[in-house]
Amino acid sequence: MTAVSLRGVGKGYGGDGAMAFVALRDVDLDIEINDFLVITGRSGCGKTTLLNVATGLATPTSGTVTIDGVDIWSITDAERSSLRNRTMGFVFQFPSLLPGLSLEQNVILPLEFSREEHADARERARELLDMVGLGHRMAALPRELSAGQQQRVVIARALINRPTLLLADEPSSDLDEETEAEIMEILRRIHVEQAVTIMMVTHARHLVAFGTRHLEMADGTVREDTEHEGPYGPA
Amino acid sequence: MVLSTVIISRGGEESLRLARERLGADVVVVPRGSVTGVEGALLLGNATNTYMPRGVVDSVAAVPGVAVASPQLYLTSMANSSCCAVSLMFMFAYDPVTDFTIEPWLKDKLGRDLGNSQAVGGSDVFVPEGEERIKLYGYDFDLVGNLEATGTNLDQTLFMTFATAYDMQEVSRTKAKMALPILADTVSSVLVKVEPGADRKEVAKAITKAVPEAQGVPAAEMFGSYGSQISGVLRTMVVIVVLTVVLSLALMALVFWMSVHERRRQIGVLRALGATQRFVLLSYMAEAALLAVAGGLVGAILAAVAMYLFHDLLVSALGFTILLPSPASLLGLVVGGLLIALVVAAVAAFVPALRASRQEPAVSMRE
Numbered sequence: 001m002t003a004v005s006l007r008g009v010g011k012g013y014g015g016d017g018a019m020a021f022v023a024l025r026d027v028d029l030d031i032e033i034n035d036f037l038v039i040t041g042r043s044g045c046g047k048t049t050l051l052n053v054a055t056g057l058a059t060p061t062s063g064t065v066t067i068d069g070v071d072i073w074s075i076t077d078a079e080r081s082s083l084r085n086r087t088m089g090f091v092f093q094f095p096s097l098l099p100g101l102s103l104e105q106n107v108i109l110p111l112e113f114s115r116e117e118h119a120d121a122r123e124r125a126r127e128l129l130d131m132v133g134l135g136h137r138m139a140a141l142p143r144e145l146s147a148g149q150q151q152r153v154v155i156a157r158a159l160i161n162r163p164t165l166l167l168a169d170e171p172s173s174d175l176d177e178e179t180e181a182e183i184m185e186i187l188r189r190i191h192v193e194q195a196v197t198i199m200m201v202t203h204a205r206h207l208v209a210f211g212t213r214h215l216e217m218a219d220g221t222v223r224e225d226t227e228h229e230g231p232y233g234p235a
Numbered sequence: 236m237v238l239s240t241v242i243i244s245r246g247g248e249e250s251l252r253l254a255r256e257r258l259g260a261d262v263v264v265v266p267r268g269s270v271t272g273v274e275g276a277l278l279l280g281n282a283t284n285t286y287m288p289r290g291v292v293d294s295v296a297a298v299p300g301v302a303v304a305s306p307q308l309y310l311t312s313m314a315n316s317s318c319c320a321v322s323l324m325f326m327f328a329y330d331p332v333t334d335f336t337i338e339p340w341l342k343d344k345l346g347r348d349l350g351n352s353q354a355v356g357g358s359d360v361f362v363p364e365g366e367e368r369i370k371l372y373g374y375d376f377d378l379v380g381n382l383e384a385t386g387t388n389l390d391q392t393l394f395m396t397f398a399t400a401y402d403m404q405e406v407s408r409t410k411a412k413m414a415l416p417i418l419a420d421t422v423s424s425v426l427v428k429v430e431p432g433a434d435r436k437e438v439a440k441a442i443t444k445a446v447p448e449a450q451g452v453p454a455a456e457m458f459g460s461y462g463s464q465i466s467g468v469l470r471t472m473v474v475i476v477v478l479t480v481v482l483s484l485a486l487m488a489l490v491f492w493m494s495v496h497e498r499r500r501q502i503g504v505l506r507a508l509g510a511t512q513r514f515v516l517l518s519y520m521a522e523a524a525l526l527a528v529a530g531g532l533v534g535a536i537l538a539a540v541a542m543y544l545f546h547d548l549l550v551s552a553l554g555f556t557i558l559l560p561s562p563a564s565l566l567g568l569v570v571g572g573l574l575i576a577l578v579v580a581a582v583a584a585f586v587p588a589l590r591a592s593r594q595e596p597a598v599s600m601r602e
Contacts, residue, residue, distance in 0.1 A: 049597075057597040058597035078512075078513070090504075094500065096504045114509065
């Protein structure tokens with residue numbers, strides 16, 4: 001079954017003049033449920049743009065994006081925001097925790113934008129922080145944590161709304177090898193244990209082996225789309 | 236700034252209005268050429284020693300259109316009197332037979348005329364603590380009432396009848412270090428009530444024409460130079476206020492642009508997590524409102540405190556009296572000031588907030 005479907009998706013910047021930059025060119029892509037898609041490519045090849053367009057964070061200049069059967073660019077901003085809130089979790093490359101909120105508050109934050117009641121929000125936040133090994137730091141502020149610990153909290157936040165799709169943009173690029181391995185292990189567990197579809201953008205080719213599918217991009221197009229067999233982790 | 240301007244302009248105008256009301260006359264007759272001096276004495280306590288012969292009262296009363304002419308005599312100024320809340324106190328004598336300004340008030344409040352050894356004070360005059368009567372020039376007074384505050388020199392004035400004034404002069408010759416100086420058969424001013432239907436300006440002109448020593452001024456035109464002064468100061472302050480508001484608007488808009496720019500990534504993250512455009516817009520507008528209320532409140536309190544603390548300094552610098560607002564009026568002005576601050580902040584924040592809310596999350600998060 002398809003989780004996200006892109007048809008003829010293009011994205012350009014700077015208008016139609018000579019300075020226009022085309023980030024995506026006529027991309028057709030189906031991301032299946034429970035895929036662990038690792039997208040690689042050189043800087044500027046369009047991999048982050050692909051992630052943004054596929055999740056409604058950036059508007060495509062052409063084509064359609066469908067999530068759970070809904071064309072996300074035919075609905076209102078409020079509906080698109082609600083869809084993101086209900087079905088997606090995000091892990092960004094840069095520090096994305098709100099500095100004035102505690103870890104617990106940061107993790108619960110996405111639920112604040114939900115229209116539903118979440119009586120078990122605190123309990124779930126604790127579970128998730130436990131899962132990433134920070135359950136004992138619920139009241140701490142982000143500045144009290146290392147970059148790797150902060151990224152683990154971001155993963156916990158991404159899972160608070162029980163998403164079906166987890167988007168990770170260079171989640172380990174600023175981390176040392178050991179911390180990177182910890183983050184990847186958490187993502188692996190999420191994929192296996194919670195059956196979450198993951199789209200991960202990275203420039204690090206050695207992380208390709210963590211996924212079940214690899215997309216190599218170049219010049220705004222998908223150059224290679226391969227599936228993996230066998231266990232997770234580097235071969 | 237806005238609050239200070241309103242307090243100064245309204246306080247100045249209110250002060251003049253009450254001073255005119257307190258005079259209670261249709262026409263005020265003063266020694267010729269001494270209008271400004273009398274105005275200064277009444278409003279600011281500037282020393283003036285201008286008198287007219289008492290015979291002027293009959294001459295004024297004989298002018299067509301004059302219904303009643305009542306003399307008043309400026310007696311003296313006293314520095315640092317123990318019965319006055321301010322540094323100077325003034326004494327005026329009036330004629331209870333012809334008076335139509337203080338006597339009706341007395342009858343209304345006390346149900347009787349002012350007797351011998353009795354006086355009425357402005358709002359700043361009081362009986363010294365531990366005493367039962369006011370003692371001046373060795374003479375004991377009963378203070379039978381206080382008039383409403385005007386913010387002018389009238390608030391620190393003691394009014395008594397001519398009979399009491401002469402009595403006091405007599406006593407002062409033996410009991411005081413210095414006798415109360417009263418020039419015999421003189422008056423300082425004559426308050427005139429015109430006949431029904433008579434034109435006040437015409438009557439004032441007729442008095443000026445008929446009585447060579449005196450000059451008639453319609454009460455509405457009294458303190459005219461101070462009114463002009465207030466208008467002049469008000470015009471200047473309005474220009475400063477407009478400039479301040481425009482500058483504040485520009486600065487606040489700049490601050491909000493910077494704030495939006497600095498937090499663009501945060502906005503992008505919130506949008507990614509499910510925040511709608513409306514949420515981002517309302518959050519920024521709410522922040523602007525909070526800042527406006529907090530800043531406005533601090534500004535209003537500082538302005539109000541400064542007005543009360545530096546009232547005397549302001550009066551002396553601006554050259555006109557300022558009646559400070561009552562607590563209720565002040566509260567109203569503060570609320571008004573806060574509303575202006577809210578509007579300025581809302582206008583300044585709206586465009587940056589709208590732009591932040593409408594920006595694509597991916598663009599917001601980009602370096």
